[in-house]
Amino acid sequence: MTDAGEFIDAALQYEGDWYRADAEQERLGSTLRFYGASVGAVRGTVRDALRKFPGMHHEHITALSSELWAVPVFERRLAAVVLLQTHVGLLRASDLTRLEGFVRSATLAQLVDPLARDVVAPLLANLTGHTRERADVVIDRWATEQDSWLRSAAETVRRTANLPAAGRDKTRPHTSS
Numbered sequence: 001m002t003d004a005g006e007f008i009d010a011a012l013q014y015e016g017d018w019y020r021a022d023a024e025q026e027r028l029g030s031t032l033r034f035y036g037a038s039v040g041a042v043r044g045t046v047r048d049a050l051r052k053f054p055g056m057h058h059e060h061i062t063a064l065s066s067e068l069w070a071v072p073v074f075e076r077r078l079a080a081v082v083l084l085q086t087h088v089g090l091l092r093a094s095d096l097t098r099l100e101g102f103v104r105s106a107t108l109a110q111l112v113d114p115l116a117r118d119v120v121a122p123l124l125a126n127l128t129g130h131t132r133e134r135a136d137v138v139i140d141r142w143a144t145e146q147d148s149w150l151r152s153a154a155e156t157v158r159r160t161a162n163l164p165a166a167g168r169d170k171t172r173p174h175t176s177s
Contacts, residue, residue, distance in 0.1 A: 004060075011041075030074065031072070042078045062095060081115055091123045100138070121157045
């Protein structure tokens with residue numbers, strides 16, 4: 001594990017409470033483990049890690065997010081989302097593959113929704129031209145996948161970015177009815 005990954009994991013465990021972990025496990029009914037750290041503690045831990053390990057570039061951010069996501073602990077995965085939210089401007093269209101993997105394995109709306117709304121939608125908004133067109137094709141594919149988490153993420157991305165629904169004529173402007 002990287003120094004930044006170890007720092008984040010140790011801080012999240014320190015901030016956790018067994019009673020909060022048990023309550024969240026029961027409330028969410030997930031197969032993920034829980035440390036019992038609050039959302040504020042997760043955000044603060046990521047902020048502290050970025051101060052302690054400055055100068056992270058695209059490769060560092062995406063590798064650290066994957067490192068955090070690899071262990072099936074809710075707070076680690078939420079920290080990966082917060083890290084990506086914080087650095088969404090560094091992300092590239094090629095990162096959609098990694099994000100798709102995260103969505104597929106998230107198993108909770110509390111992870112899928114912020115990934116779609118606060119990472120994927122702004123990533124798409126930053127893309128232009130051919131790169132954006134290819135990214136739109138990926139989101140169109142998500143919308144028709146059997147995986148319900150991908151379909152949900154596609155719907156959230158479209159709603160957040162005010163994109164047309166899958167299969168809709170993209171040459172006509174999208175309007176709300």
